[in-house]
Amino acid sequence: MKKKQAPRRWPGRPGQPRPSIPARAEERITQWDEDGLKRASEFWLDGACVGRAYWNPDGTPNVATGLRDGAPVGYQIEYHDHGFLYAEPFVDGLHQGWAKQYGRRGRLLLMSPFKRGTGTxxxxxxxxxxxxxxxxxxxKPSGWERWWWEDQQTVYSETHWHAGEWHGITRHWTGGKLDRGYPKFFIHQEQVSKRAYLAAARTDPTLPPYRPEDDSPERPLPxxxxxxxxxxxxxxxxxxxxA
Incomplete structure (x- = not known):
């Protein structure tokens, strides 16, 4: 017998975005965990799937997004600690508008613009x-993806993408030291030797040049x-x- 869940609701303070899932849409649970708690569901209206959500074990939402013709529409919301965390705007399946990140107490931390799927x-x-x-x-992921330490001066991971593929150099550091086997070199998802990469980078402008000084984790903030x-x-x- 399935355990009862808390009523569906989208957390957030007044004025904060909500997922574009019509209130009268029917929820259909698509995944239960081993304890009988819902973990994923779809929302249907007039014969079409108009939303999808993933749930925490306590019944609160983890991620929720509206759908139209199978593509994300409106804000895709990520929740955290029973509150609001991140809202990504979509139009016709592409990021479009201002993404917004909020702190646990509702403070707006950052806004980032996107235009037809392009932005950071x-x-x-x-x-x-x-x-x-x-x-x-x-x-599609394109450019340097980086993961930063709190000191805001060093990173512990970076990978170069192009058109949704690993296409460039990837590095990973532990304790400020480059991990064994790095840097690694990729051309259209395929790992290649450093020699082959250097040769290809001479004629392919989408491949970032290899510079030994970049093997240090120090980076300026964008x-x-x-x-x-x-x-x-x-x-x-x-x-x-x-106000």
């Missing part, structure tokens, strides 16, 4: 420090991230003054 998904910790950056072009953080803070101050 910056991810912050609760103090607004950069933790991850995921660049997209036309909806100027675009710093600009967006300043913009977010200035808008938050303006809203408080006008």
């Amino acid at each position: 998904d910056y991810w912050c910790d609760e103090k607004g420090r950069l933790a991850e950056e995921h660049p997209l072009v036309a909806g 100027e675009r991230f710093l600009e967006l953080r300043r913009l977010t803070r200035s808008r938050a101050i303006a809203r408080r003054r006008n």
Whole structure:
């Protein structure tokens, strides 16, 4: 016998985005865990699937997004600690508009713009420090994906993507030291030797050049991230003054 769940609801404070799932849509649970708790569900209206959600064991949502013709639409919401965390806007299945990240107490931490699937998904910790950056072009990972330490001066992982494929150099550090076997070199998802990579990079501008100094984990914070953080803070101050 399935255990009863808390009623469906989308957490968040007034003015924060909600997933574009019609309230009158019928929920159909598609996955239960071994304890009889729902973990995934779809929402149907007029014969079409108009939303999808994944659930925590306590019945609160983990991720929820509206769907139209199988593609994400409106805000895809990621929740955390019974609150609001991250909202990614979609139009016709591509990121379009301002992605917004909130802290556990509802404070807006960062806004990042996207246009037709192109932009950078910056991810912050609760103090607004950069933790991850995921660049997209036309909806596919393209550019340097990096994972940052709290010191905001070093990274512990980076991978170069192009058109949704590993295409470039990947590095990983532990304790500030490059892990054994790194850097690794990829061309269209296929790992190749350093020699083969250097030869290909001479004629392929989509392959970043290899520089020995980049084997150090030290990196400057992206100027675009710093600009967006300043913009977010200035808008938050303006809203408080006008409240």
